[in-house]
Amino acid sequence: MRTITLSNGQTVEVECLSCALTGGLIEPEGGVIVETEYFHAHQDVAYPIKGLVILASKRHFTCLDEMTESERIDYMDILTKIRKAQREALGIDYVYYFYNEDTTHHFHTWMVPRYKWMSEFGRSVESVRPVLLHARNNMNHERNKNEVRSAIKVLAEALRN
Numbered sequence: 082m083r084t085i086t087l088s089n090g091q092t093v094e095v096e097c098l099s100c101a102l103t104g105g106l107i108e109p110e111g112g113v114i115v116e117t118e119y120f121h122a123h124q125d126v127a128y129p130i131k132g133l134v135i136l137a138s139k140r141h142f143t144c145l146d147e148m149t150e151s152e153r154i155d156y157m158d159i160l161t162k163i164r165k166a167q168r169e170a171l172g173i174d175y176v177y178y179f180y181n182e183d184t185t186h187h188f189h190t191w192m193v194p195r196y197k198w199m200s201e202f203g204r205s206v207e208s209v210r211p212v213l214l215h216a217r218n219n220m221n222h223e224r225n226k227n228e229v230r231s232a233i234k235v236l237a238e239a240l241r242n
């Protein structure tokens with residue numbers, strides 16, 4: 082069990098932090114980007130990269146082949162819609178996707194935009210980890226975080242209809 086503090090100051094005990102997040106008990110910093118019957122999208126603000134999205138399952142499972150047919154359809158549908166919104170509302174040309182199955186409880190896909198500045202951290206997929214660390218360690222300043230927060234709002238707005 083973990084103790085979390087809600088926005089109203091109340092504290093609650095939760096068994097799984099991701100359940101509290103995807104179930105709406107706690108609000109991710111910056112807010113929810115989009116939510117479907119089976120999935121929940123938010124940004125991990127610990128890695129302040131504009132337009133980065135984490136798409137997490139609401140149910141506990143960790144491998145792609147554990148999805149039900151309804152989850153598979155919902156997953157591909159919302160993944161595509163988020164991708165389209167990244168392109169049309171934020172001008173993101175390329176996205177790197179990854180998920181790891183040795184996670185705890187919740188299947189989640191990282192959608193990491195590929196920006197030009199990232200090429201100095203390596204070519205293609207080899208740059209992903211250095212880029213995330215760079216963002217976490219050097220981009221956590223207010224100006225960038227404000228850009229990240231407004232991108233969350235732009236994506237949420239684009240996905241509202």
Ligand SMILES: [Zn+2]
Nearest residue numbers: 097099100186
């Ligand atoms: Zn959970």
